[in-house]
Amino acid sequence: MTKSERLETLFVHAGQPRQWPQQVPTAPPIVPSTSFRTSSPEEMDSILGGEVPGFTYSRHANPTVEAFQEAVRLLEAGEVAQAFGSGMAALDAALYAVGLKPGDRLLLSIDLYGATMNLSHDVWGAMGLDVREENLTDGDAWVETLEKWRPQAILVESLSNPLMKVPDMERLMEEAHRVGAQVIVDNTFATPCLFRPMVLGADVVVHSATKYIGGHGDAVGGVVVARREHANRLHQYVKLRGSVLSPFDAWLLHRGLKTLGVRFERQCRNAWELAERLDRSGAFRRVYYPGLKHHPSHERATSLFGGRGYGAVVTVEVPGGRERVFRLLSRLKIVGSATTVGDVYTLCLYPRIASHRNQTPDALKAMGISDETLRIAVGLEAVEDIAADILQALES
Numbered sequence: 001m002t003k004s005e006r007l008e009t010l011f012v013h014a015g016q017p018r019q020w021p022q023q024v025p026t027a028p029p030i031v032p033s034t035s036f037r038t039s040s041p042e043e044m045d046s047i048l049g050g051e052v053p054g055f056t057y058s059r060h061a062n063p064t065v066e067a068f069q070e071a072v073r074l075l076e077a078g079e080v081a082q083a084f085g086s087g088m089a090a091l092d093a094a095l096y097a098v099g100l101k102p103g104d105r106l107l108l109s110i111d112l113y114g115a116t117m118n119l120s121h122d123v124w125g126a127m128g129l130d131v132r133e134e135n136l137t138d139g140d141a142w143v144e145t146l147e148k149w150r151p152q153a154i155l156v157e158s159l160s161n162p163l164m165k166v167p168d169m170e171r172l173m174e175e176a177h178r179v180g181a182q183v184i185v186d187n188t189f190a191t192p193c194l195f196r197p198m199v200l201g202a203d204v205v206v207h208s209a210t211k212y213i214g215g216h217g218d219a220v221g222g223v224v225v226a227r228r229e230h231a232n233r234l235h236q237y238v239k240l241r242g243s244v245l246s247p248f249d250a251w252l253l254h255r256g257l258k259t260l261g262v263r264f265e266r267q268c269r270n271a272w273e274l275a276e277r278l279d280r281s282g283a284f285r286r287v288y289y290p291g292l293k294h295h296p297s298h299e300r301a302t303s304l305f306g307g308r309g310y311g312a313v314v315t316v317e318v319p320g321g322r323e324r325v326f327r328l329l330s331r332l333k334i335v336g337s338a339t340t341v342g343d344v345y346t347l348c349l350y351p352r353i354a355s356h357r358n359q360t361p362d363a364l365k366a367m368g369i370s371d372e373t374l375r376i377a378v379g380l381e382a383v384e385d386i387a388a389d390i391l392q393a394l395e396s
């Protein structure tokens, strides 16, 4: 600034960084700037033209968001990554990234998060996409569907919400690729700690970063990790739909990601111990946790996750259904009743009124979700306290 500049000019320009500091900050800086000054119009022209990487406008790219998405890209072993304002926006972008268009066919696993089903049917279906569901976890009927129906893409969760089912991912990718279908894997519940779908050949991986990646329940976001061929469509999507992740939320999610490994390892251990305690108690009609030998996906989870854990969600069937579940939820003291997973706190969710509220009775039946199903997203508290709280809430 020169002395001759007027107060009004100083208000907005004084103290503005003119160059990046020489010393590298240990933690990624938050850059909330909407736009970026380039050194010349030529430089701006080549960044906007996509000839060189760089920043011009934060709807296109932002350094804080880029630092976060690069971290997730590396963890998921992908070639490109794009962050979004939520997991749902990331799922929507993933469907666009694989090139789906009206008249194409999308095969869904029957065991998806309810809103993912609704997004596929209500939004994409209304635009002319042919959407169908199939049990991709049990039996072989899906192989015939692939052969006869020839979908362009398949959408599956590596660890399903809420019953923790695990599809045969290796076979699924093999069969899908044989008929030319791209495989989109929602890896939110497994996290790269247990499974890295792209290493096995997945085309696109999606995360609700709101969950385990962030881990502290204070930021909503999503990430798509994909191959280089998907880069243009992903970038187009964020630029044109504008479902950006804010730099502040990117910073929180990136900060959370740094402890994902230790948090998730402990949450998986807690979940396993809790599942065993609840199972032994005999208080529930059924306990679903892939670490338990009687879970239908136990062997598959053991081999796919290589002994690194079985996830951090335990789902139970509460005898008595809705009324007893509501009573249990309102009597909890330490455990919370809230509609998310992945936080440091243990939280219960009743799928019938939340994650799977809009599913038809037939769809719920096919998934195995009933009025008795209660999901427990296990946190970092002492497992003895979590178990005692849930059992007292049920008994009283």
Ligand SMILES: Cc1ncc(COP(=O)(O)O)c(C=O)c1O
Pocket: 086, 087, 088, 089, 113, 157, 161, 186, 188, 189, 207, 208, 209, 210, 211, 220, 221, 222, 340
């Ligand atoms: C497996 C899974 N995928 C995607 C989402 C959507 O993520 P978000 O709430 O960040 O939009 C959720 C949300 O619960 C989820 O459980």
